[in-house]
Amino acid sequence: MPKVGMEPVRRKALVDAAMRVIGDHGSLTVTMSEIAKQAGVSPALAHHYFGSKEQLLIETVRHHLQRLRDSTVTAMRAAKTPREKLSAVIHVSFHADQFTPETIAAWLAFYAEAQRSEETRRFLVIYARRLRSNLLANLKALCPGEDAERIAEGAAAMIDGLYIRQSLRSAPISIEASIALTEDYINSLLAPLSAEAAVQRTET
Amino acid sequence: MPKVGMEPVRRKALVDAAMRVIGDHGSLTVTMSEIAKQAGVSPALAHHYFGSKEQLLIETVRHHLQRLRDSTVTAMRAAKTPREKLSAVIHVSFHADQFTPETIAAWLAFYAEAQRSEETRRFLVIYARRLRSNLLANLKALCPGEDAERIAEGAAAMIDGLYIRQSLRSAPISIEASIALTEDYINSLLAPLSAEAAVQRTET
DNA sequence: TATTTTTGATTGACTGATCAATCAATAAAA
């Protein structure tokens, strides 16, 4: 069976398996055996390729964030105006992929893990900054910089908060409602500022 | 040494110890030994009084939520108008007690745990509902019911989101800024509705 | 009051299970 060049195949299979196991386990307290079994290989092979459980888990977080980033870039490219780009960022954050119970569980587990693993924390900080900065960049085109900072901060918090609330599955809000709530927030805070911003836009 | 009536003393000591250990450990992956040591008793005693690690952890969540609830009730009593009560709820959510790194870490750990422990999940659902309903009750006095629901949902999400973002300690927002952001949200959404609400209030 | 009995508090030592990590051995391609 041993064909050459299995390494990338196995790595991907193991990372995907880890994601699935973490997802329906709802926690990072998963065993290498479970992950390996899910990937259809022996636990020893997982160690062979990743060196340690922690490394495998870190690769899993990285891969997860990479996918989210790719989606965001694509969605923002497709949008034309700053306001449309803003909506694109929100939509991606609530895209079905990222919003399934398993994925939400995985995110929560990552957040909890970040309290212990410096590397996991770094990844999540990058995510948080990226979300904020994607919002900020487009908001700056719509209102004064200081207001943009505030609104970006608030919108990012709201997005993350809707996530965490979704995880409890109590009175679950639909994806559309979550998006509407966030859009509503931005619109409402933007409304009294739009006149000034319009002036600013013509000036730059 | 064995004086009678130690049970309540030990239970409290162990729950407090658990909270501290979870806090600086940043996770619910703590051992009974650590907790017992922190409480100054033997691991066996912790088992004696709580039966299992899970039970001790559940009591810890319960105690934590109880304290938050008490603070909220007190703060709301002190406030007069609905708008003031609204601010009171927000202030309690961001009160220094609840906003220290250790406490935030504990909350995150609880959220992650809720994916596995049905009882923990139930407690958090109660918290989420209570927050939402405290906001909702007072908002209903300030705007039409449907709008109140939306705004309550959004404000609750924002509060939780600010929490989770705080946990990453990247570009940490101050407590005051977090409060301001939430108040700002409510004010902005309320502004265009206040006229109608005033009419409704006189009608009822 | 003095003595014995009972009861609650407490622990050290132990058990069984779980798991990450290691390693030597095997099998197939190059």
Add this chain to the structure above:
DNA sequence: TTTTATTGATTGATCAGTCAATCAAAAATA
């Protein structure tokens, strides 16, 4: 033959949970 892929078996550590034994206060008894 050399290299890469792969695994079964094993080790060592960590823990939750158990248990029998100890100790001292309180209650009962003489």
